[in-house]
Amino acid sequence: MTSSLAGRVAIITGAGSGMGRAHAVKLASLGARVVVQDIDKDGAAETVRRITEDGGQALAVVSDIADCATHAPMAASAASAFGRIDILVNNAGIGLDRPLEAIDEAALDRMLGVHVKGTFFATQAVLPYLKRVGAGRIVNVSSRWAMAGHHLASDYIAAKGAILGLTKAWAKELAPHAITVNALAPGGVWSAMVLQTIGEAGVREEASQVPLQRWAQPEELAETVAFLVSDEASFITGQVIAPNGGKTVVGF
Amino acid sequence: MQDFAGRVAAITGAGAGMGRAHALLLAERGAAIVVQDIVADAAQATAEQVRAAGGTAHVAVCDVADRAAIMHALQAAERALGSIDVLVNNAGIGGEPTLEETTEADFDRTFAVHVKGSFFATQAVVPGMKQRRRGKIVNISSIWGMVGHHYASPYCGAKAALLGLTKAWARELAPWNIHVNAVAPGGVLTEMVLGQPDIEKRMAGKVARVPLGRYAESREISYAVAFLASSAADFITGQVLSPNGGEVIVGI
Numbered sequence: 001m002t003s004s005l006a007g008r009v010a011i012i013t014g015a016g017s018g019m020g021r022a023h024a025v026k027l028a029s030l031g032a033r034v035v036v037q038d039i040d041k042d043g044a045a046e047t048v049r050r051i052t053e054d055g056g057q058a059l060a061v062v063s064d065i066a067d068c069a070t071h072a073p074m075a076a077s078a079a080s081a082f083g084r085i086d087i088l089v090n091n092a093g094i095g096l097d098r099p100l101e102a103i104d105e106a107a108l109d110r111m112l113g114v115h116v117k118g119t120f121f122a123t124q125a126v127l128p129y130l131k132r133v134g135a136g137r138i139v140n141v142s143s144r145w146a147m148a149g150h151h152l153a154s155d156y157i158a159a160k161g162a163i164l165g166l167t168k169a170w171a172k173e174l175a176p177h178a179i180t181v182n183a184l185a186p187g188g189v190w191s192a193m194v195l196q197t198i199g200e201a202g203v204r205e206e207a208s209q210v211p212l213q214r215w216a217q218p219e220e221l222a223e224t225v226a227f228l229v230s231d232e233a234s235f236i237t238g239q240v241i242a243p244n245g246g247k248t249v250v251g252f
Numbered sequence: 253m254q255d256f257a258g259r260v261a262a263i264t265g266a267g268a269g270m271g272r273a274h275a276l277l278l279a280e281r282g283a284a285i286v287v288q289d290i291v292a293d294a295a296q297a298t299a300e301q302v303r304a305a306g307g308t309a310h311v312a313v314c315d316v317a318d319r320a321a322i323m324h325a326l327q328a329a330e331r332a333l334g335s336i337d338v339l340v341n342n343a344g345i346g347g348e349p350t351l352e353e354t355t356e357a358d359f360d361r362t363f364a365v366h367v368k369g370s371f372f373a374t375q376a377v378v379p380g381m382k383q384r385r386r387g388k389i390v391n392i393s394s395i396w397g398m399v400g401h402h403y404a405s406p407y408c409g410a411k412a413a414l415l416g417l418t419k420a421w422a423r424e425l426a427p428w429n430i431h432v433n434a435v436a437p438g439g440v441l442t443e444m445v446l447g448q449p450d451i452e453k454r455m456a457g458k459v460a461r462v463p464l465g466r467y468a469e470s471r472e473i474s475y476a477v478a479f480l481a482s483s484a485a486d487f488i489t490g491q492v493l494s495p496n497g498g499e500v501i502v503g504i
Binding site: 168213234244 | 419426427465479487501
């Protein structure tokens with residue numbers, strides 16, 4: 001659907017499974033060379049295997065995205081392997097449906113560390129490269145819950161909300177460099193993370209509340225990421241795209 | 253990129269500017285095009301461009317604000333080309349009166365073209381979409397419908413009404429797998445814009461306000477329309493996509 005990403009280099013964080021893997025595979029299928037970051041070594045290796053099997057080029061970087069000491073080496077590995085960085089998809093995340101009382105300080109720090117600090121400092125490390133290419137692309141993965149809330153997981157929702165704030169600020173701060181910054185705020189998506197939390201029956205029940213009466217597959221979300229990082233989205237910045245089946249319709 | 257092979261797309265106001273750009277892009281991607289416009293020569297010219305590029309076009313000349321005429325024209329188009337799979341409610345008129353200057357006739361005309369036109373064009377195509385259990389409706393709003401402006405309140409009101417229709421229809425039509433979204437462009441270089449008085453001064457002011465520091469070409473807005481109308485956006489409904497160079501960042 002979107003134009004080719006031939007010659008582009010993309011870093012996708014948390015690309016060892018689920019949506020992150022789908023984004024990596026999709027961008028690779030459009031010609032991008034992809035850096036697959038994940039904390040899970042085997043997951044990252046599997047994503048790289050799938051890409052190379054289809055004739056693409058990918059490199060695994062195994063690191064904890066919340067560890068700020070890892071971001072500069074990640075960017076340096078990408079640049080030394082592929083010569084440039086055009087696209088950063090800040091996707092790495094963790095999800096746990098906890099009530100307020102069950103979230104201790106360490107849990108909150110970890111949630112904010114992965115989503116917010118991880119996104120912030122990964123972007124800071126990649127930024128010099130994005131400025132150099134002149135038409136860089138940043139896609140931050142937020143969540144429908146950051147728009148609409150939920151009766152659990154307030155730590156997760158705060159982190160995903162902060163990602164919307166970063167998106168809007170960076171859109172303005174980085175526009176002079178023709179870098180666009182947008183957020184993807186998915187609704188219900190089938191993933192191992194969700195199946196562990198609420199199970200298949202839980203997903204079916206949730207899906208019945210969605211106007212389109214279904215959840216998405218990770219590959220559908222990758223289509224939106226592919227659009228936002230393409231040349232066709234050059235005038236789109238600071239926006240939130242929410243593939244959610246009509247479950248949440250807000251704003252404006 | 254033949255996302256729309258075998259599909260029929262109707263674009264209202266397709267005789268010029270953005271509407272023509274939408275028609276040409278969807279045709280390039282395989283759709284047969286219903287070119288609706290009030291100006292016969294303009295509609296013909298768009299149809300000729302579609303055909304010259306190897307596409308199929310049907311011309312529907314009528315006033316989109318005339319309920320009987322637009323419904324009849326779209327039904328005739330369906331008899332000629334087959335059922336309409338994609339409807340882009342694009343027809344619009346400018347005019348920038350202050351509140352005091354706005355006559356009842358100005359007001360009625362603005363709402364008739366944008367709101368009634370979109371409403372009854374959609375009413376004409378929905379029965380077929382429901383029958384096939386699929387359809388894509390893209391309503392063209394404006395950043396002025398999101399954040400207002402210091403004049404042109406009838407236009408702002410009408411464009412905001414289109415956002416209301418978008419959100420309502422997304423929910424009402426979801427059970428039939430019909431997806432309804434809005435595109436809310438920022439500054440776009442069209443004949444309508446270039447024809448304004450003091451255009452050079454206005455353009456300089458606008459460019460200074462837009463983080464990306466430029467206007468969009470019509471075709472850049474068409475990319476957003478084509479994305480929403482494609483199967484890549486099958487989980488996106490009730491949303492507003494605003495290619496505006498970062499000028500307007502609102503809501504969540």
